Amino acid sequence: MASNLLVSEEKLVPRSIQEMSMSIQEMSMDGDEPPSQYLVKGNSFGSKEDSSTLIPIPIIDVSLLSSQAELEKLRSALISSAGCFQAIGHGMSSSYLDKVRYGNDMVVSENQVLDWSYRLTLRVFPKEKRRLALWPENPSDFSETLEEFSTKVKSMMDYLLKCMARSLNLEEGSFLDQFGKQSLLQARVNFYPRCSRPDLVLGVKPHTDRSGITTLLQDKEVEGLQVLIDDKWVNVPTIPDALVVNLGDQMQIMSNGIFKSPMHRVVTNTKKLRMSIAIFNEPEPENEIGK
Numbered sequence: 001m002a003s004n005l006l007v008s009e010e011k012l013v014p015r016s017i018q019e020m021s022m023s024i025q026e027m028s029m030d031g032d033e034p035p036s037q038y039l040v041k042g043n044s045f046g047s048k049e050d051s052s053t054l055i056p057i058p059i060i061d062v063s064l065l066s067s068q069a070e071l072e073k074l075r076s077a078l079i080s081s082a083g084c085f086q087a088i089g090h091g092m093s094s095s096y097l098d099k100v101r102y103g104n105d106m107v108v109s110e111n112q113v114l115d116w117s118y119r120l121t122l123r124v125f126p127k128e129k130r131r132l133a134l135w136p137e138n139p140s141d142f143s144e145t146l147e148e149f150s151t152k153v154k155s156m157m158d159y160l161l162k163c164m165a166r167s168l169n170l171e172e173g174s175f176l177d178q179f180g181k182q183s184l185l186q187a188r189v190n191f192y193p194r195c196s197r198p199d200l201v202l203g204v205k206p207h208t209d210r211s212g213i214t215t216l217l218q219d220k221e222v223e224g225l226q227v228l229i230d231d232k233w234v235n236v237p238t239i240p241d242a243l244v245v246n247l248g249d250q251m252q253i254m255s256n257g258i259f260k261s262p263m264h265r266v267v268t269n270t271k272k273l274r275m276s277i278a279i280f281n282e283p284e285p286e287n288e289i290g291k
């Protein structure tokens with residue numbers, strides 16, 4: 001299932017934190033029942049009871065990927081039913097990741113009505129495709145921080161794509177070259193307000209990403225992301241310095257289905273708001289993939 005979450009930038013209106021928190025208060029209604037259009041009806045999105053913490057999400061040390069053992073771990077993480085992993089050893093320090101996490105907390109936007117979340121999606125690369133009018137001016141270092149973080153994440157993802165090809169005994173550039181020099185890199189800031197009925201309301205409904213590869217900087221404290229593994233929703237734990245990496249539909253195609261684009265969702269909670277920043281990289285739109 002392709003993601004229905006990528007929304008056109010025209011519809012997004014950046015807001016200030018003040019406006020945003022008012023809406024959140026309205027939406028949260030001080031513990032009142034959420035409006036009916038947010039309720040997950042029946043079992044169509046999988047019940048909440050089946051969450052399992054017994055299946056661990058693999059952890060890959062990016063700095064060790066020149067070794068055969070770590071490369072094998074990467075391959076098995078991606079062909080196994082988990083289809084995602086937590087990347088450590090990526091060279092970005094905790095204080096740097098905190099700057100990205102909390103430096104940007106004025107950036108939110110409302111779109112999808114049925115998910116209990118606000119999002120702002122921005123094209124970062126190619127540079128000419130940016131719509132700078134939508135980039136928040138506050139905080140003043142927003143653009144700089146987003147550009148720098150996106151560049152670091154892109155370089156990690158490029159390296160991982162090479163390792164993924166090597167792990168299948170393919171030419172190093174087999175996947176990366178299909179993305180092309182002008183591949184599309186988008187950043188999405190997700191903001192999940194507290195919700196009085198986590199048993200009935202999801203932050204993001206189950207979906208797979210349409211990207212080639214996605215990297216997610218999770219909230220440092222608040223969990224919420226779950227991956228469907230063997231028909232069970234498994235929590236992706238918060239590891240402060242780790243970046244969650246998952247493949248999207250286009251890499252599933254490029255790898256002839258050997259690597260999976262995992263189904264995932266975000267649950268809500270009554271206690272704490274949650275933020276995450278996702279970086280999506282996908283091949284140039286004109287590129288034919290999976291040849």
Ligand SMILES: O=C(O)CCC(=O)C(=O)O
Nearest residue numbers: 005188190225266276278
């Ligand atoms: O917020 C998260 O943990 C995941 C968000 C997500 O899946 C997405 O933006 O595609």
Ligand SMILES: [Fe+2]
Nearest residue numbers: 207208209264
């Ligand atoms: Fe996603």
